[in-house]
Amino acid sequence: MKYLTIIFILISQNLTAQVLHLKPLKADAITGSAFAKSIADSSLTLEQREKIIFNEIKNGNVPNFLRKLTKVTHSNEWDLGDDKISVSYYVLPDYFCIGSDEDFFYVPMTPLLAQKIAYLTKCSLLTRKMVDKVYKNATIKLEPKPIPPTKAMTTVPVFIAHNEIIKTQLKDFDAQHKNSELTAGHKKDIIISNKIYGEQTPRVVIYGWHKLDGKPIQPMYNKHTNTWADYSHGVRLVQQNVWINGKKTKIAKVLKNEKLSILLSDEGRIEKPFYPATKY
Template sequence: MIVSVHAQAAPSEACHNAELRIPRPAPGSIGGREFARHVGDLEGSARDAEVRRELLAGNLPEHLRHLAPVTLEARGRDGAPLAVTFCVMRDYLAVGSDSDSLIVPMGLPTALVVAAEFDSVLPTRRLVDAIYEAADLKLAPQPLPASEEMRSTSYLVRHDTLIAEQRALRVAPEDALTAGHKKDLVLSDRLLSIPGRVAIYGWHWAAHHPIQPLSTVHGAQYADYSHGVRLVSRIIYVNGAAREFIDALRDPAVTLLLGGDGARIGRKLQGDLVSVLQQRNPR
């Protein structure tokens, strides 16, 4: 039984050699500003197709390839310590380069395909909280007025500009673990009882104070300017030993450490995607 939990940045060695399975971009790949123009009139599945094409071609900022360690620690009633280290993207998925990028929201189907191709998973709610607590750079949420334009490319570009302006006022390296500026797509077992939806959570004002509580009201294809996708390596470290993320969720102590939510849907989604990817890339 877990009786206490806290998050901290872990020693850098834990994820020093951890990189996701991301291809190198082709010479001349477009930057974020050009991509925004390219998808300017698109939204929904049409824009997702372009996002997916660029990401799977490896057209994303270099700093997203180098993962940051985040550790959750707890102690059971028997006093036995448990420490689980996750290797997480330092920011949300974006198209472009370190100097010219655009954070790209996407529907759950696209997020899951990209995660699977990159040998990664989506976070759980507890992990989103832990990432925020451990973040070197905490950015304040900047909600835009609710309207029918929330899903438009112009809205997401506007929000990306606000994030860049806020970040420019802070002293932090480009590769700082950054959080607070987007809602996360997350794994939640609630999706098992309401298939065809997406689970979103986060946009923290402060630790444990997100604007967005767990929500599954939107369809799986839904994405608006406030959403982001942060990937987590499938390899985690449980008391220093490497484990596969989904397999580790079979351990009740690990599942409880992660808030008791996400284990069942994680295993189901992994199985579904392995089948899809095997059909697409037969060995």
């Protein structure tokens, strides 16, 4: 019986390591479209809006399709003295949403909020290299649909308009999407990078929005401060655990290592693989 208990614990730990650590979605939770309208009030400051978003996520108002993480594995790309090196990690199958499987709202946010949610869910943001790997492994690849840039691109009405564009695209993949299949191409990623720091004001670093030919529209870019959030930004998280040749370690530990960082980063060591946000 003792050994069976140990085995059960190990299996349970493995299963829970592959889901998003959040409270269950309540049956009476506000829908994504209703939530979007509730934060469209122009009198709300960015800080107030992001506090509302955080509390909604903390209370578990996140679609079920987003909770089952997707395994991404790549190997045979590096020369670290081994014949074969395999790297595996678990990512969100889509960008962060609020609402249900039937009615959800992609919620753009600053990297400060994104990092706070990463802390809450025991996750990390991705590097540029990891974003490329996610796109390569995605089974649902959506064509980017940019909205012409204006001053309104940071406002909720534009967030809502882009959300509807993406949901229209997803109609052709409804069953696969609800089944947590890896989806990419419809947002730029907020990424971790050495370019977060080094300026007078910490920056948000964005990358991605891959076209159907696999080429990203957005090269790595850090010209916005870390209080910027526009309709094109998405937040995809990755579980903190990473497996190298089957041995578990932490993403932050790998990224800080001079030798191993190449496994997850194409810009060398990342000494601070996080944004300067307070924990929840």
